[in-house]
């Protein structure tokens with residue numbers, strides 16, 4: 001074979017080989033676009049089929065995920081205080097959001113930064129009481145509505161906060177209650193407000209509870225519900241609550257709960273105050 005012809009044939013063969021290799025590489029790339037990595041139960045990474053947003057199977061998966069969603073709504077009453085700062089630090093660590101039912105007596109200049117931080121970090125603020133003294137708050141039939149109006153105005157004027165969440169001091173079944181609780185709630189509903197009692201209590205405001213006791217109360221209660229509303233406190237004496245919080249967040253997170261503010265939950269009122 002003449003040298004010139006042989007070089008031409010070799011040149012063509014090389015061109016074809018390179019083309020085929022490019023084809024294989026492109027093919028692999030396209031194939032891999034349809035797959036993604038996931039971690040299986042044993043902790044080993046494995047490849048799974050990617051689910052596109054438009055397929056029918058994707059809709060079914062999203063729906064079943066929603067039905068099984070576990071969202072814990074942590075609420076802290078009677079703050080802000082120095083303990084609120086510690087609570088905010090822990091919540092941040094776990095990327096958890098919570099709701100703070102504040103009291104007017106604690107909205108001091110000293111605590112201003114704490115309230116501003118709550119908002120900045122995505123938590124919600126609700127009305128608890130301007131004056132948390134039960135005999136004052138429930139003094140007569142209209143005193144609770146008047147008190148809330150004072151607190152609502154303070155939050156608006158001093159902090160630029162407009163909230164639609166409220167919680168009765170002691171809960172809507174509080175035995176200090178004067179007048180008809182259903183009427184009070186109806187009056188607040190008319191203003192677009194939403195009432196929140198709780199279905200889980202940390203029992204952290206009576207006596208001197210230990211962190212282990214609070215942890216146990218919250219865990220035992222919360223695991224009964226897909227969307228528990230947990231009562232806790234962030235007052236200046238709630239040191240045990242602060243101590244229990246890390247374990248509460250850690251354990252509930254590992255059991256598939258995430259933590260959101262009550263802005264995302266439908267109203268929850270004790271049955272006796274509804275019927």
Ligand SMILES: [Zn+2]
Nearest residue numbers: 077078169170
């Ligand atoms: Zn309270």
